[in-house]
Amino acid sequence: MLKHAILYPFFLVAGCIALLIGIFGGSFVWFFVVLLLAVGMTAWGAFDIRLGYFTDTFFRKKYNAQGVIALSFDDGPSPYTAEVLQLLNAYQFKATFFCIGRQVLAYPDMAKQIIDEGHTIGNHTYSHRRNFGFLKEKEVVAELEQCNAIIQQTVGKKPKFFRPPFGITNPSVAKAVQYTKHQIIGWSNRSLDAVTLEENKIYQRVFRKLKSGDIILFHDTSQRTVNVLKRLLPHLQKQGYISVSVDDLLNLQRYED
Ligand SMILES: [Zn+2]
Numbered sequence: 391m392l393k394h395a396i397l398y399p400f401f402l403v404a405g406c407i408a409l410l411i412g413i414f415g416g417s418f419v420w421f422f423v424v425l426l427l428a429v430g431m432t433a434w435g436a437f438d439i440r441l442g443y444f445t446d447t448f449f450r451k452k453y454n455a456q457g458v459i460a461l462s463f464d465d466g467p468s469p470y471t472a473e474v475l476q477l478l479n480a481y482q483f484k485a486t487f488f489c490i491g492r493q494v495l496a497y498p499d500m501a502k503q504i505i506d507e508g509h510t511i512g513n514h515t516y517s518h519r520r521n522f523g524f525l526k527e528k529e530v531v532a533e534l535e536q537c538n539a540i541i542q543q544t545v546g547k548k549p550k551f552f553r554p555p556f557g558i559t560n561p562s563v564a565k566a567v568q569y570t571k572h573q574i575i576g577w578s579n580r581s582l583d584a585v586t587l588e589e590n591k592i593y594q595r596v597f598r599k600l601k602s603g604d605i606i607l608f609h610d611t612s613q614r615t616v617n618v619l620k621r622l623l624p625h626l627q628k629q630g631y632i633s634v635s636v637d638d639l640l641n642l643q644r645y646e647d
Pocket of ligand 1: 464465518556
């Protein structure tokens with residue numbers, strides 16, 4: 391696996407050599423090639439949570455997961471969470487909800503219902519800031535701790551799972567989770583339900599790529615997603631799939647003791 395800790399020194403040394411070649415050889419082509427590779431790799435690592443480029447991430451179960459998947463829902467709770475829970479119950483599926491602290495404050499009863507019905511809650515920061523990728527370590531820690539405190543006050547559980555907003559990881563996020571001891575959970579199947587307007591396209595995207603062991607990313611924030619689930623869940627059941635929470639899929643501890 392490609393890792394920032396290994397590649398960063400490599401890029402640094404290669405960059406210095408290429409710079410010297412430029413100074414003494416007269417051509418800076420190699421310097422710009424190394425620079426481009428370093429910037430490209432960093433951007434790819436920041437936006438693709440599956441790479442685990444800056445810190446370890448879980449995003450699917452690779453082996454021994456026949457017929458098992460993990461549905462996950464970000465950015466709630468919201469008024470749509472009730473119907474999502476109703477659908478999950480109807481099929482006896484379990485899911486993981488990565489909740490925003492501010493949303494838990496706005497819809498505390500929904501958060502309690504998620505727990506009461508046997509699903510798992512994870513941390514998705516206090517305010518889901520648009521500039522999350524540019525926050526300093528201290529600010530990421532504050533977002534994580536504030537969200538955990540609200541969830542603990544509301545449902546009596548302190549999540550160990552964290553899904554970064556927009557799936558962004560970088561050195562600040564890596565250091566922050568090392569400090570707060572959160573486990574980063576990504577996804578292997580992205581519905582793009584927050585940006586795709588056509589329900590059929592969302593459904594097809596999820597189903598086309600579906601594999602046992604997948605962690606599937608949805609958002610419990612729109613009627614669109616509820617409608618997709620109404621079609622997807624019976625189909626999953628017919629195909630012999632069950633959905634479990636991420637902790638059950640990966641055999642991880644979901645809350646602090
Ligand atoms: Zn989000």
